[in-house]
Amino acid sequence: MESIPLYPPLFKAGKSREFVESGRTVASCLSPRDLSAAVFATNTIDPQVLRASKKQYPKAQSVYTACFERLPTPERRSFVTDTSVVFAALQNLRLPEAADDSSLTSDEKYKALVKLAMDYVTLAKDAWVQTSDAGPGNAYDHYRVIYSCLSLFVVLYMPESGLDYAPVGEELMEWLNVNFIAPTSEEGDHLSSQECPWEDYSFWPYLTRTVLRGLLKSSEFFVTALSRHPSEYLSSISETLCPLLSGQPRLVHFKTERDFVVAQRRWKERVKSLRLELDRIPDHARQDGTGDWWTPLSNIIGILEGRGDVIKDVCANLEGDWKEVCAAWGVFVDHRLLRQDLPEVVKQILDEMPPDPTDLEDNILASLFSGKPAIAVGQAAKHDLWLSAHWADLMESLELLDASALDELGLTSRRQYVLAYADYLRSDTALWRIAVAYLGACGDIGLQRMDEVLLHVPVVPRDAKAIAVDRSSTDEGNVVAAVPPILKEVVQTCFEYGREHVRRTVCSVCMQSHLLFSAPTSWKIAAQAFLQRKHYGLAISYLTSAEDWTALGHVIDNMLNEFIQHGAERFTRLVATVAPSLQELQAHPDATGVFIRRLLFAVRYAEFHQRRLSGDLQDAALDLEALFDSDIAPRAWWGVLLQFLYSLLLHSLVTERHLFSDGVLLFSSRGAVQLLHRLQEVYTAVDQCSGDDYLDALRRTMKGASTKEATNRLRRTSLALAKYYAACTVMADTV
Template sequence: MSVLSSCVVERVLIMLKADPNGLRMQDASSSSDQRVYLAKSHHAPTSERRLFVTDTSIIFAAMQNLVQRIRRERIKMLDDEECVKAISKLVTDYINFCKECCIYCSQPIARSEPLQYNAEHYRKLYTCFSLFSVLYLPDHGREHAPVGEELMEWLNTHYVEPTTEEGDHLSSLERPWEDETFWPYLTRSVNLYATSFVTYPLIPTRATIRGLSKASSFFLDVLARHPSPTLQKLSQQLIPLLTGHPRLHQFAAERDFAIAARRWRDKVKSLRLELDKVPEDDREDGFENWWDRLCDIAGILEGRVEVIKKLCLELGADWKEVCIAWGIFVDPRLRRQDLPEVVSHILDDMPSDPTNLEDMMHSSLFLGSPAQALSDAAQIDVWLAAHLADVLEPLQLIDDDPDDSDLTLREQYVLSYTEYLRSDPALWRITVDYMCACGDVGKETADQVLMRVPLRLQIPKDATASDEESARIRTGNLAGVLKEINATCFEHQREKVRRIVCRIAAQTFLQEKDYGLAVSYCVSAEDWTGLGRIVDRVLDEYVVQGPEKYARYVANIAPSLQTLRSNSGANGVFVHRLMFAVRFAEFHQRRMQGELHDAAFDLATMFREDIAPKSWWAVLLSDAVELLLNSETMLFSSQDACLLLHKLEEICIRSGQGSKADYLTVLARTTKSGEEAAALQRLQTVRLALARYYARCGVIDVGGRTAMATTY
């Protein structure tokens, strides 16, 4: 059972314990908005299945683009030839993929892992999708044309019997009619044109049922060596009837085809008269009653239903072969819309096999019941049901109204398929694409998938790579999963989810102390309170780690600050606080690099432009002591010195009035004791440094005004 289903079941059990008589909602008014979806357990796709799933998802995406264009341009699908052709082309692509996968799985090659589905499984997909195409997607202009020949081609393509080995055996015999398999093989032969594995003309009654005139003629011609002159004569009369059987594709108009078919039927009646004239004692050759066998062939050509049914039962054929032979011999002008009635009549005598899901789906398609066909398809493969439903809805072959679950029939099957896809977390992109094609319910489900895709942004704890290697890995992750999630959200217009994912990424980077990326993704998520928390964490690094590491942590935040300044929707309070963190880091960076004039200018500017929060004034003044005591040059102007003194006085006065927590908490944390008394003691050092510096400024003002002006 999947993780989702086990969690849901556990929750339901807890609710049942609390209320054994039923699942009562605490708030009855909101019970209609609460739904429980049970997931199904599936085995994750193996390599061959994953390739099949990913390749066919491209066709599915093309189908969604086509349907969106149809809706956007308000095209009447069934009246638009180009749209129908486009859908038919996509269905053909599905069929070809099924065929290729069937061929691949049937190859006797060494594989790295066992096949999840064998060739027989993909043959079923190939057969079912092909039959759907024949019955429901005819070429333009052939919607009301006779369907018999197309169905016969489908039958000969997918159900090749008897085997080529049997044909080889009979062809090698000098007197093949003496073999017990000769007449059955003649009745049921393979189609030379339906498979590339047959390299010679084959055999007559099954070949006749399948409408394979050339194959039948081959073995009828062999009968020219038969010891019975009567059989020789009749077989030679039968050959032109088989080879001259009218086919619809040979005529430009259906009317011409109908006339030719009637004339041909008259010739078959003549053959019947010749057969009836054969004496009783001349109807056997010592091995077989050849006259009965020729009568069976003549009965097929005459379109006698009872003969066709009898022969199909004797040869082990099923209802499909009878139905298709009906469209060739009984009613050559049988149309698609008339097929369900004929099939229903045949199924009464030759029902489909309820233990064979493929056969049940075929009967549903023949009967014109696509909804039932979807139910059968879901039991064969959830992939088949989902993609078939996706084609049926735009063709208006199934209901597109949502039921009580707010899902259409198509959406139900597609979402069932996404549950299968979720068995492989690596297929999350495809899963989301399918979900977002299923209305609001599907999009909301896709939101939950997107929010739970593992980002894997943390550097492994056991990593032994260098810092450069770690940076490369991190960059790869950013360009991979996180970037793809953002692109997917943008493609499907899931902006709310994109912001949540960016917020999750920002929290991860915050834990990893990658503050530049944390700020960047907070800005992308427009999470201003989160940005405030990041700034607080960054400033804490100064208190805990000291100015050197603090400056290094903040180095990558500056680009995000530029983005924030150009963002009109950004929260000014948090932007202002981030600006202080960056400017404070730049101040220490210049101070450590010996750029003392610039450092002093930065410190004074933070006070002058009111960038620094009041809680950090004391820290700034404490950091200014080193610059104030510099003996080589005067780094602050007298006005700046006065400004620093005013800030110091405000801190002392406010602290004395009961606001120590507002002004001294941060500075206190930088001291060994962590107490406010130690912070006040440090401020006395600042006061002494300012007094000395101001005194030096006074001396310069008296005798060295020109020198000081030159310095600034």
């Protein structure tokens, strides 16, 4: 357990007993705002007893603050912020509406998932490169591990669409060469500067590794240099080996796997011929002035032959590890190695060359190679909570991680890791927006934790008087400008996630701080400003807090006017943010019932159009019928509702032939009768010169049409509904 010394110290070394006898002890208090804690000395006995015993201790006590997590550096904040955008995009793919979106095929959704995963990889690489200026160190090595793990995960578990059953060897070798560079370019430069590079002790290890890693340019250069070797046998073999290396078949160069297999077989025959030529060299000619050249050359040909024992021995001699063997296995030993078969091969290799138990990265990579992603994500949490959280999110989407709840709170493995990362983000109060986004992706338990974060966001500036608003001020610009920007963001976040009770609490704090919302007048002015910006949800919420029911009615009227002036699509979009305000209004003890009913009508009417526009006519019909049954539709809007009744009947199965063949009823017989009665009530009111009470909204949608013109518009509804009811009756009699 790590200990942190306090400075200045509470007491000198060896004076702990005196400290305890003075009636003091060490206490701590956790901050609700972030992951910090305050440590301080406090008394353990009654102050009166201390006073009576005349024991004195300094009245001024030091308070020590510490954070359980290191504060993010600027580079870390940039990385966290950039990757949060990708996380948000992934959550959009996880939404129920995205899952039910028939316009996207499963293949298209998978491609989108792969693209976003690659965005993670790119951002991790950028962070790695940016920290490389300082040279190898904590940050550099940290992001290098994240990049190596992420990129391997994409290679093994997220292949491009259609390549699920393609050989994986070449991709693994490319991953290995990018993340674990060997041999180095400095070694190559050193050898290439020599006239006779084979005389250097590092020549054969270098050449062997370039062949093993598939580094063609380097291996061809030094094999060509062997043509100048004094041994006629070696110079002759080098002339055959060079085109053999450059001619090794690569899957990416072939249109079909069959062509690749045929070319690979022919190439293997050429390698076999080279082996026979090498074995015919007499023993006395297998050395030069620097030593044995035949054995390392034999190892190189053994690699090309795909001999697993040779590859293992070569890697061991070159101080390589199991990763190098696994990558080479898919290139030379089994060129048709699939991702699905890799774990079995890896198991055999790890039995002989286990990962380093002290190297966390090595163990994470071994779990990925072994087909154990769930174990890998747990190990990743020890390196960086960022990696475990984003991995778990991807793995659950790919069904690599169990999505079932681990307890009665609904805490899944994914939520466990994402919540842990969100808690880490709380170490920096400037990242509260990002922390909230991650918490909002974790169900009810995440929303509950989000409430605590939002409640403790420092929305009140230290100099509150600097932005206080004069209670007598009625200037809208001054009021809106005086709203603390962070407060605006917190309020907006509360609306986005439906945390109305949190918004009210936060605003209450502002009232106590004498800020913008310290008087009902300011609430009303702010509501007016939001109304002009078409932020109806915010305007309704503030007017509810101000208990200005008359102004609330005007806001609802403006919402409904959006439909009359701009149509259903814009109306539906603007009303989408009003649902939380409706809940607040229903919970308010002094709210007048008529305003609740009018707002409820606006919300449900918007839901009706949302279903109608999306083609869900059956549910749209049920919504329309419910608007009349619940008696929440204002009479002035009956004409509009009945007009859309005609469009539903027109696009539904209303003919007798369809009804008999499919048995689909848009409305029940009782519902059809109810709607006929509503139509008749409208016609009766028109005959009694009270038509405006029912047709006002319809006339306005018809740009000021007369009552007669609006009535004629409803005639077609009467005819269609009567025909529909007749069809229902015939169908019922038949059944």
